[in-house]
Each structure stands twice: as structure tokens, then as C-alpha cells.
Amino acid sequence: xxxxxxxxxxxxxxxxxxxGTVLSLAAYMVLAERKILGRMQMRHGPNRVGPFGLLQPLxxxxxxxxxxxxxxxRADRWVFMLAPAISTVTALLAFAVIxxxxxxxxxxxxxxxxxxxxxxGLLYLFALSSLAVYGVAxxxxxxxxxxxxxxxxxxxxxxxSYELAMGLAIVPVVMASKSFSLTAIVAAQQPWPNAIRHxxxxxxxxxxxxxxxKRTPFDMPEAExxxxxxxxxEYSGMRFGMFFVGEYLNLIVLGAMLTVLFxxxxxxxxxPSVCWFLIKVLGVAFFFIWxxxxxxxxxxxxxxxxGWKILVPLGLLNILVTAAWLLWRG
Amino acid sequence: MxxxxxxxxxxxxxxxxxxxxxxxxxTVCYPERKQTPAPRYRGRLVLTRDPDGEERCxxxxxxxxxxxxxxxxxxxxEREDGRRHAAWxxxxxxxxxxxxxxxxxxxxxxxxxxxxxxxASRELxxxxxxxxxxxxxxxxxxxxxxxxxxxGIGVAAPRGSNPGETPPVDFRSNLP
Numbered sequence: 293x294x295x296x297x298x299x300x301x302x303x304x305x306x307x308x309x310x311x312g313t314v315l316s317l318a319a320y321m322v323l324a325e326r327k328i329l330g331r332m333q334m335r336h337g338p339n340r341v342g343p344f345g346l347l348q349p350l351x352x353x354x355x356x357x358x359x360x361x362x363x364x365x366r367a368d369r370w371v372f373m374l375a376p377a378i379s380t381v382t383a384l385l386a387f388a389v390i391x392x393x394x395x396x397x398x399x400x401x402x403x404x405x406x407x408x409x410x411x412x413g414l415l416y417l418f419a420l421s422s423l424a425v426y427g428v429a430x431x432x433x434x435x436x437x438x439x440x441x442x443x444x445x446x447x448x449x450x451x452x453s454y455e456l457a458m459g460l461a462i463v464p465v466v467m468a469s470k471s472f473s474l475t476a477i478v479a480a481q482q483p484w485p486n487a488i489r490h491x492x493x494x495x496x497x498x499x500x501x502x503x504x505x506k507r508t509p510f511d512m513p514e515a516e517x518x519x520x521x522x523x524x525x526e527y528s529g530m531r532f533g534m535f536f537v538g539e540y541l542n543l544i545v546l547g548a549m550l551t552v553l554f555x556x557x558x559x560x561x562x563x564p565s566v567c568w569f570l571i572k573v574l575g576v577a578f579f580f581i582w583x584x585x586x587x588x589x590x591x592x593x594x595x596x597x598x599g600w601k602i603l604v605p606l607g608l609l610n611i612l613v614t615a616a617w618l619l620w621r622g
Numbered sequence: 623m624x625x626x627x628x629x630x631x632x633x634x635x636x637x638x639x640x641x642x643x644x645x646x647x648x649t650v651c652y653p654e655r656k657q658t659p660a661p662r663y664r665g666r667l668v669l670t671r672d673p674d675g676e677e678r679c680x681x682x683x684x685x686x687x688x689x690x691x692x693x694x695x696x697x698x699x700e701r702e703d704g705r706r707h708a709a710w711x712x713x714x715x716x717x718x719x720x721x722x723x724x725x726x727x728x729x730x731x732x733x734x735x736x737x738x739x740x741x742a743s744r745e746l747x748x749x750x751x752x753x754x755x756x757x758x759x760x761x762x763x764x765x766x767x768x769x770x771x772x773x774g775i776g777v778a779a780p781r782g783s784n785p786g787e788t789p790p791v792d793f794r795s796n797l798p
Contacts, residue, residue: 318726328643330647331642331643331644331645331647332639332642332643333642334642334645334646334649334650335647335648336647336651339651435708518629580639581638582639583636585639586635586636586639587635599627
């Protein structure tokens, strides 16, 4: 009985810690992005609320909560209300299978530092990242607005083109580590991270998750100078806020995915494993922001052509080569 | 080779943005740091006085005629000694576009622009300036100019006693 209770308490503490960290990280990711983008454009970025603008996320939250929650008259009411929740919840759920630190030894037991160590964790992750498209596509469709519809449509097409390349990019990783469990994949990259062992897969995966996160070189769904705001044109208040938070949660989840699959997870010298994981995730996030500050948006057909004509064949070739190499090495 | 050029063109911008990340922002944080406007900055309008301390404005309505947005209005009046002045003078700064045409039109150099630019207010009526708010004590940018001393009208001083004037001819003394 006591043992069960202790396990339960530990799980609850772990859940709370992960949820709190991920949500506040997402909020501050918004601030970090605005600051870094500002500096890259020789501006200050937000610096009015609190010291160095550190309370800006809080001010934004209050503002979004106080805004009028507008639902267009001809919108599909329930789908319209559900869509932002889908994009936030899928991003949050995806974090359940990501191992963020080395197993902890506490009270004479080993606590795995992952919310749930699924043996098909990778598939779960992919399922959720595909589901996240529903939030965007349904939101765009339910708004009854041409811009939103076009944004949702683009999001769908983009996800279909890039999910495939993304899936092909991780096949070599799975082949090398012989497991779908993320913990096993992290353990398999002990001496060298997968980014060095499978550089081509790494490159394809980075480009694919950039498209997956709907960020700058591939931000067609919300291309603000063509489609007003794309799929969230008609959203206001906290519903818009949920799309926004979902996008940044997604950024963190994708960063964590890249870390776990290719950058060696929580392995690293000297520092504790959680620190290494955080450093790597934040590094990936910084890279994403950097890309946003640097690259222009691709045209729609360029994006599709790049996905189908270059990334998918490259991914297939990479699988063949890796499989041949693994067979030859025995 | 074009592929090499494309790769260079993709990588180099990253170096540029990274360099700019560590540059000092060019933004001036306004309420804390204020820039000094240029000497001829077109800010708030004032009504100046001549060196004798009298109002320069003679209520000729040229400024309100020149104003493209019709933000100046006044009522002309005359003192006992014949000097014209504005009974009331009103500038609506919520309309004013700070073009400076009124100051160019002003023949007595009464209406002048200052470099004051912080006119924002929560009360709309507070940006409508009346004569007592517009009138300042100094001469503004033109020290020493006194319209009535050059106009040849005997208001500021008896006729002919102003600089550059000869006394009026007493035609009776010219009679044969």
C-alpha cells in the first residue's frame, strides 16, 4: 500500500514538474524569440514590463484572457472552439514519452526520468505530431473565411509532404538502435550522437521539423503578408493564445525530439543530465529563432517540390545505404 | 558554379544575423532618453511678443487662411490707439499637421513654431490651445522685429520717429 502511494506521489510530482516546466518554457520562448529577433534587427525587443521585459509573457497572458472571445457568425461553432485545444493538447501530450534525464535513484528505487516510457514511443510521437495538423486544418476550415481556409489547406499539404520525409529520416536511427523506445534510442547513442553517425538523416530531419513547426522558411499556413494570419485569422483572445502557445510548445517538443533522436539526448560530460537536455533543447530552439531571423519564406510550390522531389528520394536513398551498411557490418 | 553560389547564399546570411545579434540596438528608448530636436523642428505653435512686450499678432487671419486643415480660428479686435489684436485666438492641435504654412504666412512674425512635440493628452479639449496658452513672453526666433515700427502707422510710436523713417512732410509748410 505504502509503496503504491509513494509511486503515485512520485508520478504526480513528475507530471507537475514536466507540465510546469514545459508551459513556462513555452511562454518564455515567445519572449526569447521576440528579444533575439529584435536584437538581430538592431531593436531592443520587449523591455517595458518588468526588468528587461521579463514579465512580458504574464502581461500578454492577462491581455489575451481579457480580450473578447469572438466567434464568427457563420463559423462552425464547435469545431471552431475545439481546434485551438487540439493544437495545444497534442503538443503537450507529445512530451509524455520524451526522456529528459538519466534515471534517478531515489528511496532505493530507480525512477525513469520520462513521464511514460512507451516501447513504441517514437510512433506515439509521430501520431501526435500528425494529429496536431488537425488543429490547424480544422481551425482554418471552421472559420468560414477564405484566408483561414487557404491557411488550413496549405498546412495540410505541407504536413503531408514533410511528415513523409520526417518518417524516412528516422528509419536509419531506428535501424541502428533496434528499438522504437526513445529511452533505448538515447542509450544507443552513447559514444557518438546520431547526428554524426547519420548526418544526412539529421539534415533531412532538421528541415522536416522546421516545416512541421510552421516556422519561417516554411510558414506558409500563416504567411502574414499573403493570408493576413492564415489559419488563425478569425481567432481572438485566449483561443488565439492557445494556437500561439501550441506553436511554441511544438517548438520545444520538436527541439526535444531532435535532441533525443539525433543529438544524444541527455548524455554529456560534467554537467547533470537534465542540464544537458535543456541546453540541447534550448540550443535547437535558438537555431530555429536564428533561422527565422535569417531566411525568407519559400513559395508554396517550391516547398512542395523540395519536399517531394528532394527530401523524400534522399531519405529513401539514405535508408538503403544505411541498411546496406548495417547488413555488411553484420 | 551556381550550386556553390546557392550554398554560399544560404550560409552567409546566418553569419550576418549572428553578427547583428551582438550589435548595439539603434532604437532610442524614448521616455527615458529624449533626442534634442533640430533647431527648425516644426513642433507646437506659439504667439510671440515684440521687443516692447506687446502682442505681435494683428489678427489679420492670414494664418487661418493658409492653414490646410483649418485648425486656427480667431476674433479680431482693435484697441483705442488703433492697434489691432486678437480678442481670442484658438489652435486645435488635434487637427494641426505641423506643416508650418501659418508661420510662413504670418506678416508680423507673431506665429512661430517651437521644438516642443509632446502634445498627447487623454482629454481632447486639452489639445485645443487658447490664446493665454499660446502667448509667450519672449520674441521667439526673431529678436528685435516690431511690425508697427516698420509699418509706418503711428501706433507703437508717433509717425516718422521709427528707424529708417523720415518725419511726415507738413504740407502746410510747403504752401507758397
